[in-house]
Amino acid sequence: MTQWFAEKVLCLPELASSNGRAVDDLMVYVHWLMFALFIGWIIYFFYALYRFQAGRNPKADYVGVRGHASNYLELAVAAIEALLLIAVAVPLWAKNVDQFPPADKSTVIQVVAQQFAWNARYAGPDGIFGKQDMKFVTADNVFGVDPSDPHGKDDIQVLNEIHVVVNKPVIIYLSSKDVIHSLKIIAMRVCQDAIPGLRIPVWFTPTKEGRYQINCAQLCGNGHSAMTGGFLIVESQADFDKWIKSKSGEASPSSFE
Numbered sequence: 001m002t003q004w005f006a007e008k009v010l011c012l013p014e015l016a017s018s019n020g021r022a023v024d025d026l027m028v029y030v031h032w033l034m035f036a037l038f039i040g041w042i043i044y045f046f047y048a049l050y051r052f053q054a055g056r057n058p059k060a061d062y063v064g065v066r067g068h069a070s071n072y073l074e075l076a077v078a079a080i081e082a083l084l085l086i087a088v089a090v091p092l093w094a095k096n097v098d099q100f101p102p103a104d105k106s107t108v109i110q111v112v113a114q115q116f117a118w119n120a121r122y123a124g125p126d127g128i129f130g131k132q133d134m135k136f137v138t139a140d141n142v143f144g145v146d147p148s149d150p151h152g153k154d155d156i157q158v159l160n161e162i163h164v165v166v167n168k169p170v171i172i173y174l175s176s177k178d179v180i181h182s183l184k185i186i187a188m189r190v191c192q193d194a195i196p197g198l199r200i201p202v203w204f205t206p207t208k209e210g211r212y213q214i215n216c217a218q219l220c221g222n223g224h225s226a227m228t229g230g231f232l233i234v235e236s237q238a239d240f241d242k243w244i245k246s247k248s249g250e251a252s253p254s255s256f257e
């Protein structure tokens, strides 16, 4: 029912992650509540037009409401809102934001946003990220990869093309090279600010193969809209392995841009 409402009535964009269903459900519940309030207020509006028309009330009533029905109604609305917050929104946040999947069972990616593109870095076939240090960071080496660390040799660095495996959790460590950006992948129902100097983890589990647009959700400069040039490609493990192999060895810090 909630799924039908989300798709047919609210026309929410395509959902392609398992964690996103709870986000959509919350949106549906909030809309149901708003719809009920809308109907209630409309009925009250017409009741008030009739009840307080001049013909029925030649003399003003200085006491006003005598019953308690409106108080109970207000309390009921507040109770439903509290229920949405405490029983739905808070547990959703705890599960979707705080409980991370195990890293060894996930695709782990580092993403550094810049004006106006997305850099992504993978550990490569050996599964181990090369050492990083702030002192190695340059305009080209945005991840500060230590050129002397052998684990870094097979690391993969790409621009605007983030590949992940379908039905396997993805953990992204997000940062920014210049100003505040925000990684928003609508189909995954994730949105997280990318802040210079911070490394913020975000996760999701893609469930549908495809190519999904990445948006920057913070106005980050005059080329802000060009950040829609980033794409998340969800594919099978075999295709992903093939892609990793094809990119491996290209990751020396000077090889991109």
Ligand SMILES: [Cu+2]
Pocket: 113, 114, 116, 180, 181, 182, 216, 217, 218, 219, 220, 224, 227
């Ligand atoms: Cu941006």
